[in-house]
Amino acid sequence: GRFGDFGGRFVPESLVPACGALAAAFRAAWADPLFRSELDDLLAVYAGRPTPLSPARRLSAEVGIELMLKREDLAHTGSHKINNVLGQGLLARRMGKRRIIAETGAGQHGVAAATAAALLGLEATVYMGERDIERQQLNVLRMTTLGARVVPVTTGSRTLKDATNEAMRAWVADVDEAHFLLGSVGGPHPYPWMVRELQRVIGDEARRQVTRVPDVVVACVGGGSNAAGTFAGFADTSARLIGVEAAGGAAMSSGAPGVVHGARSMVLQDAEGQVAEAASIAAGLDYPGIGPEHAHLGAIGRAEYHSVKDDEVVAAVRRLARTEGIICALESAHAVAWVLREAGTPLLPTGSRVVLTLSGRGDKDMATLGAVA
Amino acid sequence: GRFGDFGGRFVPESLVPACGALAAAFRAAWADPLFRSELDDLLAVYAGRPTPLSPARRLSAEVGIELMLKREDLAHTGSHKINNVLGQGLLARRMGKRRIIAETGAGQHGVAAATAAALLGLEATVYMGERDIERQQLNVLRMTTLGARVVPVTTGSRTLKDATNEAMRAWVADVDEAHFLLGSVGGPHPYPWMVRELQRVIGDEARRQVTRVPDVVVACVGGGSNAAGTFAGFADTSARLIGVEAAGGAAMSSGAPGVVHGARSMVLQDAEGQVAEAASIAAGLDYPGIGPEHAHLGAIGRAEYHSVKDDEVVAAVRRLARTEGIICALESAHAVAWVLREAGTPLLPTGSRVVLTLSGRGDKDMATLGAVA
Amino acid sequence: MTENWLEYLFALQDAGADAIEIGLPFSDPMLDGATVQQSSDRALARGVTVAGILRELHDVRHRVRVPLIAFTYSNLVFRPGPAVFCRQLAEAGLRGLIVPDLPLDEAGEVEAAAAAAGIELTLLVAPVTTDDRLAEIAARSRGYLYAISHMGTTGERDSLASSAATVVARIKRVARVPVLVGFGISGVEQVAAAGRVGDGVVVGSALMRRVLDGATPQQLGAEVAALRSALDASDEEASADRTAYAEVSGDRR
C-alpha cells in the first residue's frame, strides 16, 4: 500500500476496518493455490486469456519500429478490466459479501464488474457520472442487461472522480455486505497493490510472449491499471517503461502531490488543493489522479510519463484501424498516439522494439469518433 | 460444391471462370502448408484463437443440463466471421487481387471483411441493406473507421438478401481485380465448401476442448457458417447436431428447395419461386436462405433444424447475461433460446451434455435490445 | 402502365422488332441493373405473377407474329420444375427461354425439358468464357447465342463496350445460330455499332426506362423504329442480316 512517498490509506475511520480486512483477505487468497487456480481457470476458460501479442506489421513498417500489441481488447467484455474484476469478485465471494459496488468512467470497468457479479451470483451497483452516462450509452445498456443497477452521479464534474466519491460513500453505508470493487490502481491500501497484482497477468504474459526483452513498454494511464499490470511484467528488465496520459488529465506532468480517493499520489489541483476537473475525449482517462505506484515510479525515474492531445488520439485510432484492422479504445489510443508521434525521435529511435498494451476495444467510442469525423 | 441434391454453381456465365479459378486457388492453398501456417498464425496471434469453451455453470444448474459455450464472441471483431475473412483475405492476396467486395447483414461479416482488408492492405467495399444500416449503426461506423466503403442497398427488402445480390453484381463488373468475400456457407461453389473449411476451426477446437463427446451440439443458423464450422468438428461423432433458425427466417422448417445466390438450397419463397422476405430481430438471421450443406444435412437426417421466436431470443440474451455475464449477439441467442425452451423435454433431456456455439457478442444489439426493454 | 403492357408488345412488333424478349419478374434479379430491379420490384409489389403474364400472352397469341423469348432466373424455372415451366411457356406461345444464372454446367435438366416442350433454350457467352466452354455453349444453345457485351449487369451505358466486338467475333467463329449482342445497349449509335458486329441486338433496359419514364406505346414504337433504321443502315455497311430484338416489360412494366 505504500510506494515511496505515495499510497497510504486516507479513508474515513468507518472504512479502516474494512480496508484492513480486505488487505488480509487478499493476502491470504493470493497465497492460496486454490484461489489462484480458480482465478487462473476463469481467466483462461471464461475471459479468453492469454490474450495474443500481435505484431503490427504494416504500421511497424510505416513508422520504422517493431511494434507488438498486447491485445487486452480481445479479453471478455472488451478490456483488461476483466482481469481485476474476476479476482476481486472471487475474493468478495470468499469474504462472504452479497453485493459489489463499483465506480466507472468509460463504463468498461462497470461492465466488467457487472459481468463478474453476474457470473458469481452477486448483486452489482455501479456509480457513473451523468456526463459519462451520456457519452457511453452502449456501456450503460450493457450493464443493465447484465442485471446491474447503474446510479447516475450528478455532483461535481459528473465524471469518474465523482462516481468514485459516490461509490465510497455507498461502501461506508454497507460495508458489511458490500465489497467495493475498485477498478484501478488508486484508492486506499490494499487497492493499488491488489489491483496491480490482479493486472500483472498482462505484463507476465507479454514477457513470456516476446522472444527478447523489448526496448520500450508503453501503455496508456488514467488511474493506470493496465499500465501497472503491464509494467509489473517488465519492472526487472532493461525495458523503458512509458505511461501515456491524456493532455487534459495529465496528473504526472501537470499535477502535484495530493490526497484523493484514499491515497496520496499525483493530482491535478489548484493551489489550495481543490481537485481540478480533467478533460479528455477518453472517458476512462478523464480523471485528475493517477495510481500511487505510478507517482512513485515517476519520482524514482523507473517509468516516464508523457501526454498526448485529443486530436492525436483520434488520428491514432483511425491509423491503427486502417493499417492493422484493430479499432482500439480511445484510452488505448493514447499509447498508440505517443508511438506515432515519437517514432524516429530520440524518445523512440528507429528500430526500437516496442510492446504496447491495447487496453481495450473501441466499439464503445464509435459514437464519439463519429461526432469528430 | 455439391451436397446431395443441394449446392452447385448457378451464376451468370460471366462469373463461371472466376468461380472456377477461386475453387482451384483455394484447393491449392488449403493443401499448402505455408498457407495453412500463415493462416493459423493470424488466427492465433491476431484473432485470439483458440477461443475458450466456457462452462455455463449457473445456467446449467438452473436448467438441469451441462452447457458449454464455444466463445466465438471473444474472437477479434466480435464474432466467428473473422475465421473466414482471414482465410479468404490471404487467398485473395495470393490470387493477386487488389480489393475485396463483401455483403453484410448484421454488419459482423462486413466489419470482419473490412478488418481483414485493412490488415492485408486490400481495398474493401461492403454492400449493406439500407434497413440493416439503420439498425446496425455501430457496425457501419466500425467499417468506415477501418477504411471500408459501405454502399447502401435500396432494392427489395433492403436487407442481407439484397446486399448479396448487389455484391454479386459488383463482382461481375470487376471480376479480375476483386475477390468476392462471401460471408456465409451459401453462394456458388466453392463458397459453401471453402467457408465451411475456414470455419471448421470452431468445431475442431471445441472437439479438442471437450473431455468427451457431447450429447448435443447446437448453433444458430442464418446462412449457417458458424453452425457449419461447429458441426464439422462433430460430424463423425455420435453428437446430435442442432441448427436453430429464426422463426421469421426458417428456411429449413418453412422453405422449399430453390436456387438463390448461386446455389440450390432451402429457400423461403412463394409458389411461383419469388423469394420471401425474412423477418427476424437478428439482422444476421434475417435471410430467406440457408447454406446448401445444411439443406443436405437436414435432408439426410444428420442434423435437426428448429426455430425460435424473437421474444424467446430477447429473453435468452438477458438470461445468459444475468447468469453467466455474457451478452451474446441476438443471432447466437437463438441457440441459447432453444436450449432454454427444450431443456428437460425429450428434445433435450435433463443431464444432456451440450456444446453451444456463441457465434458473436451482443454489443451491436444493445440499441435493438434497449428498444424492446 | 399496368394494364397495357401488351400494347407495348404490339407497338414493338409493329415498329419492326424481329423478336421480343418477355422478362418474367424475379425478386432477386442478380444480373440486372437498377432499371430492371426497380421494374421487377414494382411489378411484384403490384401482384404481377408469372401465371398472369403467360395467361395474357396466351390470350393474344394469334396476333403475335415475331418470336417471343422468356428471360428469367433459375428459381422461377426450378420452383414448378423445368418440365412444367417449359410446357407453360410453350402453351403461352413463347418460342425461347434465356436464364442468365443457369450456366452450361447446371443447364442439363432445363435443356432436356425445353427440348421436350419445343422451347429453344438460348445460352449466354461472356467476354471471359474460355474457348472450350464457348465451343460447348455454341453446340448446345438453341435459337440464338446471346453475347454478353461486357462484364457487368444489364443497364444503359455511355458507349458499347470494346469487349463486345471481341466476344462476338469469337462466338461467330463457332456459332451455328444467330448471335445476339446484349447488356447495356442503348441509342441508335450503340445499336448500329452492335449491329455491325452481331447478327442482332438486344435493347432492354433503355426501352424499359422510357416506359418507366412514361412513354406511350406509340412513343416506344417510334423509338424502336428509329433503332430498327439504325440497324438496317449498319446492315448496309456489313455483310449479314441483322435482327432487332427488343425486350418488353411483361414482367417489368
Added chain:
Amino acid sequence: MTENWLEYLFALQDAGADAIEIGLPFSDPMLDGATVQQSSDRALARGVTVAGILRELHDVRHRVRVPLIAFTYSNLVFRPGPAVFCRQLAEAGLRGLIVPDLPLDEAGEVEAAAAAAGIELTLLVAPVTTDDRLAEIAARSRGYLYAISHMGTTGERDSLASSAATVVARIKRVARVPVLVGFGISGVEQVAAAGRVGDGVVVGSALMRRVLDGATPQQLGAEVAALRSALDASDEEASADRTAYAEVSGDRR
C-alpha cells in the same frame, strides 16, 4: 447567502451553540452526503477559497466567544503542508481541526503540526472501530472525540441510529475529552436522544439545509435555540454536561 455567512455564525453563537464547526469546502467531500456536496460545489463555483474564509474569520475573531473547529479533507491540509495549514487556522482564531479522511494511521504528521500550532486535532471513532484502535484514538484525540453515529455519510436521517448509543458508550469508557455525537442528526428529538448518550451533539446538514432553503440568520438562530433547549432538557434527565455543537457554512453557505 454569499456575503453574510458570518451573520449565521454569530446567530448560532447567540442561540447557544457551545462550539461551531467551520466547514472548509473541498471539491471531493467523500464522507459527506448530498447537502454538503451541493453546498461545497456551489461555494467553490462562486469562487470561495479557504484563504478567504480564514481571512474573514480573522477579521471578526474578537467577536467570537465559542471554539471554532475547522472541518475539512486531507488534501486541503497536505497541499499547503500540515504545518502551514495549522498555523493559518490558528492565526484565524480557530481552536480545532477535524479531518474525516485522516485516520489514526495517517495522522502523525498532521498531529505534530497541529500540536505545534496550538490546534486541537480531533479524531473520529466509527461504530466499527475496534477496541484497540479506540484506545489509541482516545489517547491521541485532542479537544473532543467525534463519535460517528452510524455507518454512512453526513446528512439528515429519520431517526438516530441505534449504533449511536453503542459507539458512544464504548468511547466514553476510554475518553479523556468530551464525546461529540455527529453524522445525520436533526430535529429536537434526535438532538435530545443524542444528547442523552454523548457529551455534545453535532448538527450539521440539517442546519445547512435550512440555510440552503433560504432561512435567515435569525431563523437559523431560532432553530438552534430550540435544539439547545432540547439538549438542555435531555441534560436534566442525564448526568453530564451537554454541548450543542453546530456546523456553519463558512464553506458551505
